[in-house]
Amino acid sequence: MSSTAELQKGVIKEEKTEIVVKVKRFSKERGEWWQEYKLAVDRFTQITEVLRRIRSEQDPSLSYRAACHMAVCGSCAMKINGAPRLACKTLALDLVKRYNDNVITLEPMDRFPVVKDLITDMTEFYDKMYSVKPRLYPSPQVLEDKAQHRLRPEDQRLLWKYAQCIWCGLCVSSCPAVRIDEKFLGPAAHAKGFRFLADPRDTIQEERMKILLDSAWRCTYCYMCFEVCPREIEPVEAIKLTRTYTPPEGMSEVSRMGEKHTDAIKESITKSGKLMEAYVYGKAYGAGAIRDFVYFLASGRGKYLLVREKPVNNISEVKKLMGEAK
Amino acid sequence: MEKSSYDAVVVGAGLAGLMSAYYIAKDKHRVAVISKVFPTRSHSSAAEGGIAAYIKGNSDPNDNPDYMTYDTVKGGDYLVDQDAAELLSNKSGEIVEIMERWGALFNRQPDGRVAIRYFGGQTYPRTRFVGDKTGMALLHTLFERTSGENIDIFPEWFALDLVIDDSKRVNGVVAMEMKTMNPIFFKARAVVLATGGMGMLYRHTTNSYINTGDGYGMALRAGAPIKDPEFVQFHPTALYPSDILISEAARGEGAILKNVNGERFMTKYAPHKLDLAPRDVVSRAILTEVKEGRGYPGVYVGLDLTHLGEKYIKERLALAYEAAKTFAGVDAVNEPIPVRPAQHYYMGGIDVNTMGQNEEIKGLFAAGEAACVSVHGANRLGSNSLLETLVFGRETGITVSRYLSATPELSVDTNPEPILDEAYKFVKSESGVPFGEILEKLRDAMWDRVGVFRDEDGLREALSTITSLREKVKEMYVTDKSGVYNTEFFNALEMRNMMDLAVVIAKAALERRESRGAHYRLDYPKRDDANYLVHTLAYIRGNTVEITTKPVRMTRWQPEERVY
CATH class of the missing domain: 3.90.700.10 (Succinate dehydrogenase/fumarate reductase flavoprotein, catalytic domain)
Known part of the structure; x- marks a missing residue:
């Protein structure tokens, strides 16, 4: 009998390490609790495989989502040792090494309501993705097959970077701006929105700007999305690029303020080579800033406003860089 | 049980399912898409290398659709229905152009046209690609397109079984919302099974964890045959x-x-x-x-x-x-x-014609990996599966639409309750075997004895192991009694689907005493056209697997020795 089994006999015996997996569990009936599992893993064991083995060999009731095990389907987003990650893209022993601890904790993603164990309700995430009209609206000639698209390779490359979002939700789960500002669409929707905004084949650019521009100025540039994205989409970069678009008609209050803020920073740097916060604040918020200044003075910290910012020594160099040299 | 009426229901929201739903909805029929995962999590997203297409004016100057058909037929070791393969080649360019129009970001040549690369078994290069995430790019493009159409998508709903009436006609499907565990009878005159493959039957597979062959199980239990079940592709x-x-x-x-x-x-x-x-x-x-x-x-x-x-x-x-x-x-x-x-693809599937229609159960359709249109025969060529999902997803959608226009509404309701009672047995019992115990043994048996190399003794052993494991499904029980997103319950239902398919695969592999394409018998290493140039059809009748055959449709290419 020479079956595939026999061929498998020479398998390298990988050294196994015992790990403890602590899972934060939840069910509607029982509420929340922590449960521990022990199992042996080798250096290539993914967390998805850890979960599969727990479910198959120890506790069939453990609930989680997982599908492709190669970081393209976006199912297995969760908090691993406190950090938002894809379970499939995380190797158990890498964590053991990095944290110098053989205990690994698994929790559901932040921000989204927990449904069962590691499964969260992502309805709000999906709704925001749909709100950016995530589809190409080509010209009628193309749809009727009277004309064909061409796309420059460099455009394809730029768009593809943002089209690779796998809707996993990790960026949104870790985004502080989404948490406090319900009008902010969030990093994933912005990456998706920009992918179509910048597509030369699309025909509804004006509408897209209406959807995206106001929201783009609500991002705080904290770079958490940049940090956690398992596909290295860099959603914050899409937001930056979106801000460079000029809206077809009147700007929203937020984007007007945003642009004034940017201008004020530029002016501050050009003048002094420094970022003068009080100056920028006054410039960007204009009359609205007066009230804040009054409060500030009243709090007895007025001297900070009075500090005169001297220009840096080589200010002429700075002006040259800023394109203002005479 | 609550009831919801549609004209057609599509089970599965990968490329094949969404494509057929799109073409059903295009003609204003009411269509529901049921998927146990959110659409972008479907296994289509894992397809990497590309989609084969002959595009007029943008292909190798020596290439033409006939070379493509020939490559497919020879690649499939002549177990390919040649009319189906011709359709696949002839519509390939069109399908890629549709996806391009809908925004798919294919890699480009310097002049802005869609680029090509070589894939295994191709006489001329004709694979179109988006980096090496082509499946993901196409799935997102299609899902985003369909999300703007009049299609009711039910993500994270688990389909239990087809409802079939006494005259062997589809009446709909019973499905359960995974979050609330609320079952609904989706009444419909047509059901498209686009449930994808079955890699989880094997110890080693490139497939998603969700590929548990649910559609095959549902079709078998409804009395439909699986065609060419012994042909399982192992990716090198x-x-x-x-x-x-x-x-x-x-x-x-x-x-x-x-x-x-x-x-x-x-x-x-x-x-x-x-x-x-x-x-x-x-x-x-x-x-x-x-x-x-x-x-x-x-x-x-x-x-x-x-x-x-x-x-x-x-x-x-x-x-x-x-x-x-x-x-x-x-x-x-x-x-x-x-x-x-490792296991990679299933050439076998629910028996359908080139229009995606099963000819034994009225109103039953299938598309994509779940179906066997016989374009892949005994071995599928790389970059033909993405193509199949879209070409035959569309053909199936168009056929369903025509079928609906020609078929009157169902007058009497078939009672769907027995389907639910059957499923609930697993939660009701208080002791027995948890699904994992059966699953791990099945995956070993399939990998060890029904793998790349097979022989009589091994297959007999596998068949007996699988038969006894299948008996154990009856003793299966669900430890978790939670009424919200009870994954263990759904895993148990998946286990039932997997066992129904496994027994069919082992039996068919045993009965094909030759080597052809991916089915390689150490004890019969040669292809035997005199006896085995036929499709296998396998049915489940109670506890036994019944095997019959069906001729292979040939148009222009006679079998020749397959050397590369």
Whole structure:
């Protein structure tokens, strides 16, 4: 009998390490609790495989989502040792090494309501993705097959970077701006929105700007999305690029303020080579800033406003860089 | 049970399912799409290398659709229905152009037209691609397109079984919302099963965890046959040890397989096509090298990309590079990637004609990997599966639409309750076998005895193991009694689907006493056209598997020796 089994006999015996997996569990009936599992893993064991083995060999009731095990389907987003990650893209022993601890904790993603164990309700995430009209609206000639698209390779490359979002939700789960500002669409929707905004084949650019521009100025540039994205989409970069678009008609209050803020920073740097916060604040918020200044003075910290910012020594160099040299 | 009425229900929201739903809805029929995962999580997203297409004016000047059909027929070791393969080739250009129009970001030539690359078994290069995430790019494009149409999508709903009336006609499907565990009878005159493949039957597979062959089980229980169930594709280059797919695109772009002595061993097995021979040939070559002691310690060989250069690798084979680095700790720029064969695709499937229609159960349709239109025969060529999902997804959608226009509303309701009672047995019992115990034994039995190399003794042993495991399904019980997103309950239902298919595969593999394409019998190493140039049809009748045959449709290509 020479079956595939026999061929498998020479398998390298990988050294196994015992790990403890602590899972934060939840069910509607029982509420929340922590449960521990022990199992042996080798250096290539993914967390998805850890979960599969727990479910198959120890506790069939453990609930989680997982599908492709190669970081393209976006199912297995969760908090691993406190950090938002894809379970499939995380190797158990890498964590053991990095944290110098053989205990690994698994929790559901932040921000989204927990449904069962590691499964969260992502309805709000999906709704925001749909709100950016995530589809190409080509010209009628193309749809009727009277004309064909061409796309420059460099455009394809730029768009593809943002089209690779796998809707996993990790960026949104870790985004502080989404948490406090319900009008902010969030990093994933912005990456998706920009992918179509910048597509030369699309025909509804004006509408897209209406959807995206106001929201783009609500991002705080904290770079958490940049940090956690398992596909290295860099959603914050899409937001930056979106801000460079000029809206077809009147700007929203937020984007007007945003642009004034940017201008004020530029002016501050050009003048002094420094970022003068009080100056920028006054410039960007204009009359609205007066009230804040009054409060500030009243709090007895007025001297900070009075500090005169001297220009840096080589200010002429700075002006040259800023394109203002005479 | 609550009832919801539609004209048609599509089960599965991968490429085939969404494409057929799109074309059903286009004619203003009311259509529901039920999927146990959110659409972008479907296994279509894992397809990497590309989609084959002959595009007029943008193909190799020597190429034409007939070469494409010929490659497909020969690749499938002549078990291909040639009219189906012709349709696949003839519509390939059109389908890629539709996806392009809908915004798919295909890689481009410098002049802005869609680029091409070589794939295994192709006479001329004709694979179109989006880096090596083509499936993901196409799935997102199609899902985003359909999300703007009048289609009711039910994500994270689990389909239990088809409702069939006494005259063998589809009345709908029973499905359950996974979050609330609320069952609904989706009444419909037509059901499209687009539930994808079944890799989880095997210990080693490149497939998603969700590929549990649900549609095959549902079809079998409804009395429909699985066609050519013995044909299971093993992809030659799964990453060792995680079984993550390293796309054939790697070899299409010039990667070379090497044994432990650094020899390019494919020169022995396929002197002309070398590393780009079809997958069955390469998988057997790798395992033969290993068996004869020329594998790396363990069971793998090396896939060498190093001569391609860092820039090229990172742009065109980004996923392969990333997978090797993340999951095997190998930097493909400097060293060969460790690979070995793993289950990858199922050529067999629900028996349908070229319009996606099952001819035994009225109103039953299937598309994509769940279906067997017989375009792949005994072995599928790389980049033909994405193509099949879209071409036959569309054909099926169009057929369903026509069927609906010609078929009156169902007058009487068939009682769907027995389906639910059957399913609830697992939660009601207080003791028995948890699904995992059955599952792990099944995966070993399939991998060990119904794998790349098969023989009479092994298959008999497998069949008896599987039969007794299938008995155990009746004793299966669900420990978790939670009424919210009870995954264990759904895992149990998946287990039932897997067992119904497994027994059919083992039986059909035993009965085909020849070697053809991916079905390789050590005891019958030659192809036997006199006795076996026929499709297998397998039914489940109670506890037994019934096997019959069906002729292969040939148009222009007579069987010839298959050398590469």
